[in-house]
Amino acid sequence: MLAFFLMLHVLRGAHGAGAPLAPCPPPCQCQESGMLLLVECAECGLSSVPDSLSPFTSYLDLSMNNISEIQPEAFQNLPFLSELRLSGNLLKHIPGPVFRGLYNLKVLMLENNQIQQLPSEAPWDLPNLLSLRLDANLITEVPAQAFSGLRSLRHLWLDDNALTEIPVAALNSLVSLQAMTLALNRITHIPDYTFHNLSNLVVLHLHNNMIKTLGQNCFEGLHSLETLELNYNELQEFPVAIRTLTKLQELGFHNNNIKAIPEKAFLGNPLLQTINFYENPIHSVGRSAFQFLPKLHTLSLNGAMEIQEFPDLKGTTSLEILTLTRAGLTVLPQNLLEKVTHCTTLPSFGHVVQQSVRTLPCLDAHLSHPVFPCRDLSWNGIEAIHADAFTSLQSLVKLDLTENHLKVLPLEGLFGLTHLKLRGNVALSSLFRVEDFPQMRVVEMPYAYQCCVYGACSAHRPAAQWNMEQTSEEDELHKKAAALLPVHTYSYDSDVEEFQMELDESKLQTSVQCTPLPGPFKPCEDMF
């Protein structure tokens, strides 16, 4: 670092302290940053790297131009260059000498080009490079020596290329690597000891490949790995090779073709917090598969159609989200909730076979855990709920019993509900009172007349006006929402949703939003 500043002072002195740092090459825009220069030439229609770049350039953005080739001496005189952006050009190949002398380069962005191969005879010599982006190119293979000059590299993007195998030899040079993505390639197999030199790797993404098989020792050497993503591949077997990943916290292999999860499947991964392997045709799960995972808070097994028995969760004590939708469970263990004491979302059993889940057991007192705010029991076949089912759950605020077969809803313990869904319980025809749910804000009833207690038709307005005013209020709400989410219906922004909820909630502060709204026949009056 000291040498860097010494050189800067010497050069600056020779250049004349007050003098401008060299003219800004048109049509770029330049900005001084202390003694250095930031040069912005993005989207300028350039077909080559501008000449006469100032030697004090530390940041150079040439992205989104039409550069198909880089002259060998283009970056010769840029000793202070720290970030170089060449993304979104037409580059097919970048010979090693092009980057000679860039000893302070830390970030090199080459994504969205047409690079097919990396240099092998004279590889890039960038000893201080930390981040290299090569994603969204056409790379089919990486020569063994390609990365030999990148000993400090920490972050490597090779996703969205055409690799058919993992460049094992090339990766051996990257002893400082901490995060790598090889996603969206055509890799079919991971051999043993592929990553044995990458002891600092923390994140490894391999999703959206065609991986069918894994060597039993393919993850050997990944002593620091915390996140492993194998989603959207063609794995036939459970990846037993994960047993060596003692630091693993996040594991995903959803959307594969795995049929069984063996006993003690995660014995070697005591720090696991999240396991996602939904959308696998799992038909057998070892009883001890999910034991002794004290940090596990999310376990989603959706789509495991053939799981018959509820997994044994001994020693797995922090589960917050357990989703088992579309499983084949026919029996729920009596001490179900003992197993999932911190569950904020009780298992949502979705399409569990209807005749099995008829009754909801009485829930024990110790489950009145504060972190028990919401429960989703929708789409089951629950016909009856034990009178004391909710008595110990004073903190319950949201309850979704949509599409069940209830005739009666026990009110004990539901005093604090703010959201209640009962739609689809066709036999539940009784009227509720406002006092039953003093905190209620949003409720879905099986029938419109059940909304009358919430003053849904108290103003006795003529039906036409009722509907008009009602719809204009709803339009008003939608207009506001539309202004926020004008067209990007498919895109999602959590801030906007929060704003949307505040919008709804501020509107609801005074009234309870009860649906379905009574219609033109004003059943409330006709009923009494």
Add this chain to the structure above:
Amino acid sequence: HTPGMSTGCQSGCLTCSDYNGCLSCKPKFFIFLERNGMKQTGVCLTSCPSGYYGTRSPERNDCTKCRPECDSCFTGNFCTRCRAGFYLHQGKCLQSCPEGRAPNDAQRECVPECP
């Protein structure tokens, strides 16, 4: 042709409209919603802006916010540069460094302690 469609889309855009900017991007580009007060405008980028990380998938490429303490990140759980007052260590932005490492304010990193 979507009503209100602009003929001149920004580079990287596949479809766009005058009011909302890019609605969809060309392959390999990331769609990002730039916020301007209450208004959001779609832009298509080769990489997500600072403070966001990109996730590629066969159908779409999205930008997602990094953790608040990160200036830039590789994924939601792995930072590559920290905000002032935090120090980077193996992808985490910490307020104090683990044993054997010292905070370096210029690089905002935990660096090996001088022997």
